[in-house]
Amino acid sequence: xxxxxxxxxxxxxxxxxxxxxxxAANFISGRGLGASGAMKSVxxxxxxxxxxxxxxxxxxxKEFRDAHPGNPMKTWLVFEMTGVLVGGFISGAFAGRLKLxxxxxxxxxxKRRLLFALMGGMLFGFGAELGRGCTSGSALSGMAVxxxxxxxxxxxxxxTAYATAYFFRKxxx
Amino acid sequence: MGPLSVNELISNxxxxxxxxxxxxxxxxxxxxxxxxxxxxxxxxxxxxxxxxLKVFFTAAITAMLGLLFFSLFGWIDxxxxxxxxxxxTSAIVGGMIMGVGFIMGGFCPGTSFCGASIGKIDxxxxxxxxxxxxxxxxxxxxxxxxxxxxxxLGFPKISQVLGLSDGVVAFLMVIVALGMFWVGEWxxxxxxxxxx
Numbered sequence: 001x002x003x004x005x006x007x008x009x010x011x012x013x014x015x016x017x018x019x020x021x022x023x024a025a026n027f028i029s030g031r032g033l034g035a036s037g038a039m040k041s042v043x044x045x046x047x048x049x050x051x052x053x054x055x056x057x058x059x060x061x062k063e064f065r066d067a068h069p070g071n072p073m074k075t076w077l078v079f080e081m082t083g084v085l086v087g088g089f090i091s092g093a094f095a096g097r098l099k100l101x102x103x104x105x106x107x108x109x110x111k112r113r114l115l116f117a118l119m120g121g122m123l124f125g126f127g128a129e130l131g132r133g134c135t136s137g138s139a140l141s142g143m144a145v146x147x148x149x150x151x152x153x154x155x156x157x158x159x160t161a162y163a164t165a166y167f168f169r170k171x172x173x
Numbered sequence: 174m175g176p177l178s179v180n181e182l183i184s185n186x187x188x189x190x191x192x193x194x195x196x197x198x199x200x201x202x203x204x205x206x207x208x209x210x211x212x213x214x215x216x217x218x219x220x221x222x223x224x225x226l227k228v229f230f231t232a233a234i235t236a237m238l239g240l241l242f243f244s245l246f247g248w249i250d251x252x253x254x255x256x257x258x259x260x261x262t263s264a265i266v267g268g269m270i271m272g273v274g275f276i277m278g279g280f281c282p283g284t285s286f287c288g289a290s291i292g293k294i295d296x297x298x299x300x301x302x303x304x305x306x307x308x309x310x311x312x313x314x315x316x317x318x319x320x321x322x323x324x325x326l327g328f329p330k331i332s333q334v335l336g337l338s339d340g341v342v343a344f345l346m347v348i349v350a351l352g353m354f355w356v357g358e359w360x361x362x363x364x365x366x367x368x369x
Contacts, residue, residue: 008213011224012354014206015231021198022232023239027248028183028191030176031255032236033199035283036303043307059318060311076192081286083196088290090197091204100292103211117211117295120278121285121302122309124271128282129310130321131267133257135281138264140229142257144236146330146342149259156268161276165218168276172215 007095022144029076032141036128038081040064044072077137108171116171131156175249200287209288211279211295218276220364223357230350237343261324278302 008014025033044064048055055061068075092098104113128134131153133142139157142150174180178188206228207213216222243249275281280288280299288296310317332342 008207008224009202009205011206011227012231014202014224015228016235017202018199018206018228018232019235019239021195021202022236023243024198025192025195026236026240026254027175027243028177028195029188030179030253033195033283035281035286036307039282039300039303039307043304043311047308047311058311058314060314074189076189079189079192080196080199081283083193083198084200084203084283084286085196085290086193087197087200087202088204088209088287089200091201092209092291095205097204097209097291100294102294103288104295105212113295114298116277117279117299118302118305120274120276120280121299121304122306123274123302124278124280124282124299125274125303125306126310127267127270127272127274127306128303129267129307130263130317131271132260132263134271134283135229135275136283138257138268140233143233143346144240145251145254145256146237146332146339147257147259148326148329148331148334149261149264150257151331152259152261152264153268153271156265157272157275160269160272161218162272164273165276169219171277172212172279173219173221 019144022141025080025141026144031076032137032144033080034077034133034137034141035081035084036125036134037075037077037137039125040129041068041072041075041078048072105172113171116168174247175243176253179253180250199283200290203284203287204291208284209291209293209296211284211288211293214281214284215276215279217357220360223361226353226357230353234343234347234350237346241339241343256328256330258328259326260322261326263321263323266320274306 022033025031044061047061102110102113104110131138135157138150139154143154177183207224213222214225217225244251278299280296282303285296285299289300332339
């Protein structure tokens with residue numbers, strides 16, 4: 001077992017700093033933070049590369065194209081999420097947390113953890129498309145601008161996670 | 174003055190560069206707060222670690238109050254800020270699917286990038302899952318576009334729905350957040366917590 005205790009920032013200070021980052025995004029770019037939208041760019045980019053002709057007929061791709069003309073990877077969220085990878089890496093480097101590993105409860109295997117991570121990711125990706133944004137873009141950024149939709153999505157995400165937590169407790173506790 | 178890009182005070186390329194810088198701040202704060210750990214994130218749903226609740230709501234009310242004060246000082250025009258649209262059906266159903274994804278996967282999209290940046294393999298697999306999930310949505314778009322577009326209510330703000338001013342709603346949110354922080358602190362004392 002690790003002897004060094006992991007030290008994290010005080011959550012309230014972290015929250016104020018995150019709020020300032022979100023405020024900066026609104027002040028500079030007139031929009032909030034996001035995450036799933038960057039993956040959407042990757043998917044649209046992949047589809048148009050693999051099947052350029054049939055992709056033009058796809059409603060999903062068309063909707064994205066209308067909103068983001070030009071290179072699908074040249075969007076605000078792709079640049080922002082590239083920054084997230086850099087920022088997370090810098091923080092992890094300072095804190096001595098850079099390590100290639102599968103993190104899981106000692107009661108479950110790595111394989112089980114990875115299987116659930118994959119399924120969870122699939123659901124989250126699908127849900128974020130349907131809900132027009134994830135925890136960052138819809139719930140957090142939506143709440144900061146008092147959006148009704150953002151607030152509803154936030155309640156639905158956290159409410160459902162609490163309601164179903166019991167069934168997945170073995171993975172975590 | 175603000176928002177700078179909407180008022181064309183900065184070019185599109187400058188805006189994208191600043192998006193990268195904002196992302197660095199976003200990723201740094203998430204990682205510093207422990208959001209690179211799925212076990213820490215999932216803790217909020219079992220009460221043993223409520224860091225998600227504290228960071229999330231502190232950030233939301235900080236940005237909310239910041240925007241209101243910026244507007245009051247005339248530094249930003251809130252009419253030019255992006256307000257998320259409200260499609261009632263997809264907001265609820267999409268949110269519910271995300272909730273199950275959250276408890277199963279232990280990450281949300283932003284935190285999975287944060288986890289992957291410090292080498293968490295489970296976070297990288299989660300990102301692979303995101304790609305598949307979005308691809309499924311894209312390929313079957315015709316099946317669920319009815320649900321996706323149903324019950325569009327426009328771009329309402331909570332304050333408009335409740336018939337209150339933005340300031341009063343923000344004040345109520347702060348009160349609610351403080352109440353939740355109190356519950357969070359109580360839960361962490363009540364439920365056992367191991368170091369990980």
